[in-house]
Amino acid sequence: MFAYENIIYQPAFYFLIALTIALTLGYTWGRRINRRVVVNALDPLLEVFKARDQQFTNIGGQTGFHANIVPGNMRSVRRVDVTLTVLPRQSWLYMPLSLLVRKFDRFSLILFFNKRGRAISEEGHIIDTRFEKMMGNRIENAPSLSVREVDWAGRTFHLYSASEEIARRLQGLMERYGEPGPIRHVAILPAEERAYYFQIPRVGTVAPHVSVFRDWLEEFVESVGRGETAIE
Secondary structure: OOOOHHHHHOHHHHHHHHHHHHHHHHHHHHHHHHHHHHHHHHOOHHHHOOOOEEEEEEOOOOOEEEEEEEOOOOOOEEEEEEEEEOOOOOOOOOHHHHHHHOOOOEEEEEEEEOOOHHHOOOOEEEEEHHHHOOOOOOOOOHHHOEEEEEEEOOEEEEEEEOOHHHHHHHHHHHHHHOOOOOEEEEEEEHHHOEEEEEEOOOOOOHHHHHHHHHHHHHHHHHHHHOOOOOOO
């Protein structure tokens, strides 16, 4: 018999075996869950934006992805940049720390305006108050904007606006959605010639929620071009 035969009779030995099996199963389970989130978030975007060109890049191993999409169905946007980061579900040892720091999966869009889109001239944000308190979610131009607290289907958001007009536009977006669901932040940033959209990418929610924002933004630009104001 081998020299360390007594090891196999120690509780720690069986604990290590159980831990190894658990980590292996966790890795398989986590990869499967994350792949489902990624596929359901990214693949439908090609149809949502009728992509004329696209490029997908892995930016974080199994947890970070980026895409550049040239939309074929938006007259106001020349490019859409997509960033998706998911929790490291495949690593059960790191997962608890990630939950403390990042808390949830993240999906964001930056929609870069073309000449037509630059007709929007006023900044505005709708942001979940709890999300706003998290690190990295500060509204940089907040001191120059009016802010009000609004109830959106039972959740509290801050509505930042440069004017009553943009405030009414954003309230119209809220009414169009009905309830925020996974949405945490939407913004119009004319100084940067872009719009911003952020949600938690729950399976089955990305395509329908992004489609509503896409349509609202296009209608917003069209109405500004015609000189129309938001309906009270």
